[in-house]
Amino acid sequence: MIERSLSKKILSMTKSFPVITLTGPRQSGKTTLVRWLFPDYEYINLENLNDLHAVQEDPLRFLKAFSSTGVIIDEAQKLPELFSYLQGIVDESKQMGKFILTGSQNFLLLEKITQSLAGRVAVFRLMPFGLCELDQAGFIQENLDKILFTGSYPVLYDRDIQPQDYYPSYIQTYIERDVRSIKNIGNLSTFQRFIKLCAGRTGQLINFSSIGNELGINYKTVSSWISILEASFIVYLLKPHYKNFNKRLVKQSKLYFFDTGLLCSLLDIQSRIQLNSHYLRGFIFESFIVMEYIKMRYHKGLVPNAFFWRDNTGHEIDLLLEEGENLKAIEIKSGETINSDFFKGLKYFGNLSRLSKENLFLIYGGLKNYKRTAAKVLSWKNYREIAES
Template sequence: MYIKRAIEETVLRLSGMFPVLLVTGPRQVGKTTLLQKLMGPERKYVTLDDPDVRYLAKRDPALFMQRYTPPVLIDEIQYATELLSYIKMGADRSGNKGDYWITGSQVFRLMKNVSESLAGRVGIVNLPGLSDAEIYGYGSAPYTTEPERLMKRLGAVKERGLNEIYARIFKGSMPALYAGEADWETYYRSYVDTYLQRDIRDLSQVADEMQFYNFMTAAAAHTSKPVVYEELANAAGVSAPTAKKWLSLLVSSHIVALVQPYSNNILKRAVKMPLLHFLDTGLAAYLLKWGGPEVLERGIMAGAFFESYVFSEIYKSYLNAGKEPPLFYYRDKDQKEIDLLLYQDGTVCPIEIKKAASPGRDAVKNFSVLSPLGTPERFGAMRELKVEIGTGNVICMARDLLPVDGKNWYVPAWLI
């Protein structure tokens, strides 16, 4: 069963803008299925998972390109990056948009070659796991905190309670778990084995797969926490430089996302550590050996998983629209925290994430640290510009969309 993907419009739009379209993302999120659904009958399909085809592509890429003429979909391009320069020549020769569709999972190996060979010729789409909008069949749009947008969603989105939310958190975001009768534990065991054996084993900087598995587990235990490399290293039994290197592999393969802190010359007390979120809460639950949604909801990591779930839904809403997620977080040396900040169009909107059904007005007390405020340091010379403070949200287990005060709103988690 095909689950309609929110990113379909973005894929077709970029295919009409560039001669080459690259769809990347974690393993088994449906990259090939998506493109096969969208491609017309004239487009050829070839996968480099086939050893004979891969041998031809690596040994004689020119002959491969004669055999598989555009329009073509080439699956798992990272296995024969020799093809990229020939794709560049073919794209320059024809001048047609969307001639070459390619997919790749091993982003850490692929992106350097793509940027060198196909600069200016490739549109890149990052396909995440399934979002709530895709699973439950309603419209997807980049998340904003504005109450007008949220009110419009009230009639389109079905209310879900605590047990349903945690069943979704525990199950995760992999299409195979929603399209059939795949056993959860068996699926994730196979997923981890495949990731370790086909992606990680090939990397010279990872000599011990079991140690890397332990590191993945340690990272899952730190979801929704600021990154302290010494802590990760101690938990996994590796050095801090190794932990930093291995975390970059998890980021590159879209297993985790790092949220940068919002800091500038005005907010001098803000910490500089990024915040770690596992993007598939089902994979994190598997790694940490949680036995089911009920025990997860009652367990010590219930709040952390809830935060990562909310973050990943907001994060995916931007990726599916083909946009860079404009997400930061705030934490200072006085331990004042704001879980998420949306920064766009000169406005920063604070978001607090609470598992509680009635968080109370204290949930927004740290929003006051944002005034006065300048732009983030990553914007360089613009950082002295003042920004507006927009509508704040407290995303929680409330039953309804309700105002906290004149500037902030309680938002049910099922509404995001």
Template sequence: MFPVLLVTGPRQVGKTTLLQKLMEDDRKYVTLDDPDVRYLAKRDPALFMQRYTPPVLIDEIQYATELLPYIKMSADRSGRKGDFWLTGSQVFRLMKNVSESLAGRVGIVNLLGLSDAEIYGYESTPYTTDAARLMKRAAGMKERGLNEIYARIFKGSMPALYAGDTDWEVYYRSYVETYLQRDIRDLSQVADEMQFYNFMTITAAHTSKPVVYEEFAGAAGISAPTAKKWLSLLVSSHIIALVQPYSNNILKRAVKMPLMHFLDTGLAAYLLKWGSPEVLERGIMSGVFFESYVFSEIYKSYLNAGKEPPVYYYRDKDQKEIDILLYQNGTIFPIEIKKAASPGKSSIKNFSVLAPLDNPERFGGMRELKTAIGQGNVICMSKNLLPIDEKNWYVPAWLV
């Protein structure tokens, strides 16, 4: 569809491996991790393009963004689709150059760590709360209990941890060192690697919580603007996701701050020095890790289908909160996440705050602002998919 394909995502999630498996025999491969190749690309991009003619896969394109105007010219001359396949990890350095140089010519695919569907061999489809879809999906899946779920949460999503006998602690230590030394060190706005490491740890401790920049800044010993800038780096490198609050003129008491989730719970567990799945499951952060795990599975289900995740959350000044709102086709689908096996009907009590959206005239709003409220889910440790009432269902976490 596009002359250029760019696959972005965190380090070591398999971007290059995926594209190499899809490569045709005549497609060349070159990595800008090689210092000599990188030097040529930066010093003489025109000569580089003569050496590596399309179709070509260029790995770690962020190391030589000087190539992008030449890729644009080549793509415009040939008019062929898929001439250039690119990968990039340092999205914070890359995307501005891509948007300026390759506007309208590049298809961007965001690749995160492995989803449950990929790990356990199930079909991957964008998550919806529809009970009929969930029942059909449950028929082909194996139930997983609390211990299995937390083993998965603790292990994380990195492909290398599922490919062989890789030591978990050694792997994540190396991963963090690589991220700090190869990505963060290159950024002028981060002067102290250890201070940024401390900030990452503080961020992991705030997973599944609203973002208050002053709190992050005070805990890390930095200014609030610096905290905001550093959080944006973690977002850009797909370490965390910021979930925006659902905004509607009818819900006047809704807060404006985003909610933050660590996307790889294994990395968060490493940063916070949790020693085992059992200790994590019994620990004080057990619930928030469960929430971030469920969120990341829903989030990845959309990215893996090439779609923008339609995810929001709700929180108001009375501390009423709904963990996830899926907004699609003019309809809001509320999702609550609870670690309990039998959360009870109180788990959907906050869904009632959405009533003004469904009936704005009754609450002093205009009919034109009406938003339908769809089927809701409570994703929990229930063994079975069960109805709560005529509109809401308990959904086992293994079914997400």
């Protein structure tokens, strides 16, 4: 069992909330984590027909039976009526942390929670392993391409299975199972082509019309399908920062994939050697760093505070972190050799925003940290120092 960073936060919230909800992508380790944290709780999986029918017969009796002893309900969104009963039970029992709900479909689960359990539930998101979790467990070496190609899904560190064998099956299962349960999509082959088109645009501004034109579908369909990928934690849309610094800004979001192993599979990259020379390697690395920060926030029980900045003349900052009135600007470059051009965007933004050089960072593909005149330079292995600075 690799220790998850979110564990302490979940346990602390069981003292303050009657219901704990854990959502995240399929096979990110949600069930493993909650069964490890709550070994004495009854475990019910609503994807198991026997469990589902048993709960459906008498939901009220089922919930009352565990109001004091505790129960884990896996894939809780499968039985929406359960949430209405749960509200009355937790209000009556006044017990904290006795109901643990998990689910892989974010908006289906959270929509039902906000309708029935507002103020009674603490919501957490568990992503595949973060770099710090793998590092503490001794899995991180110094081969960046191997890490990017492998990705961070727990099964790849638990079983003797190769990324090129795992991800195609994961993608197929996701399309056939989850997509159909979220939305009635008539042509699944078009949806699969859509995901691959999105993979080719990782780290770039998302243009719904452009994608729609390539697939022969309309703008609304593309928007709807992007929402499905977001709800299933396949992609993340990084929003532009709202403060304009007297410049006209782009309004589109940038598209990233949560997991670079999955991303490589969608791009038909078959080995880390092939990745090394791939034309999208820089964007894949950028996706890796941005998502590592997002995962770090989620695994602390926090919402992301990340944006990007780009004006209409092409000046850009890859990642802006907003901490109250304080901003940190981060440029992300995959090269191992530091080039003076790497600092151009940081210098421009620093002058424009009058941001202190202490808040300017460059994360690159090398292994050493440096202090340069223009910014602090961090290795990809040390990205966490941004949050600590």
